[in-house]
Amino acid sequence: MHYYTVSCMKQLNVTRITVVLKRDYEGQNCSIARTLELIGERWTMLILRDVFLGVRRFEHFQAELGVARNVLSSRLARLVDEGILEKRRYQERPARYEYRLTEKGIDLWPVLISLVKWGDKHAAASGPPRIIEHRGCGGQVNDHLSCDRCGQPLGARDVMTRPGPGASAVAA
Numbered sequence: 001m002h003y004y005t006v007s008c009m010k011q012l013n014v015t016r017i018t019v020v021l022k023r024d025y026e027g028q029n030c031s032i033a034r035t036l037e038l039i040g041e042r043w044t045m046l047i048l049r050d051v052f053l054g055v056r057r058f059e060h061f062q063a064e065l066g067v068a069r070n071v072l073s074s075r076l077a078r079l080v081d082e083g084i085l086e087k088r089r090y091q092e093r094p095a096r097y098e099y100r101l102t103e104k105g106i107d108l109w110p111v112l113i114s115l116v117k118w119g120d121k122h123a124a125a126s127g128p129p130r131i132i133e134h135r136g137c138g139g140q141v142n143d144h145l146s147c148d149r150c151g152q153p154l155g156a157r158d159v160m161t162r163p164g165p166g167a168s169a170v171a172a
């Protein structure tokens with residue numbers, strides 16, 4: 001008597017392996033929760049801060065932040081996956097990449113400015129570490145994201161930063 005083993009060929013979908021990340025705020029029907037799922041991980045906002053300040057390259061982020069390379073790599077990959085950053089090749093051999101904000105990423109500018117303003121008011125005992133100025137005007141960003149000198153509405157591309165009175169304070 002012969003026994004046959006009938007194996008069922010399950011078709012494996014290998015075209016794209018998606019790592020499903022555990023969600024922190026599952027069940028929350030809330031835009032704050034959903035936003036935090038994307039940008040609320042440790043280091044992510046500081047990476048975004050640095051991108052707004054002009055940092056583009058992995059080594060430069062690493063030097064600025066002092067974060068572990070695997071963490072930095074994972075955060076950057078997530079931001080690219082979510083369409084907040086775009087990874088562009090700037091050198092062929094060896095291949096090297098830099099990270100740029102997409103329009104979706106640039107839309108986070110008011111979020112960062114709000115964090116800066118809150119921190120300047122409530123968490124900067126020695127004064128603001130960094131002053132955000134209207135480029136070419138010298139006015140500062142007010143609570144309505146306009147220039148407090150000339151009144152122009154401001155966006156990420158309209159401002160520059162300089163050290164503020166709290167710049168020399170020792171980082172905690």
Ligand SMILES: [Zn+2]
Nearest residue numbers: 134137147150
């Ligand atoms: Zn101005």
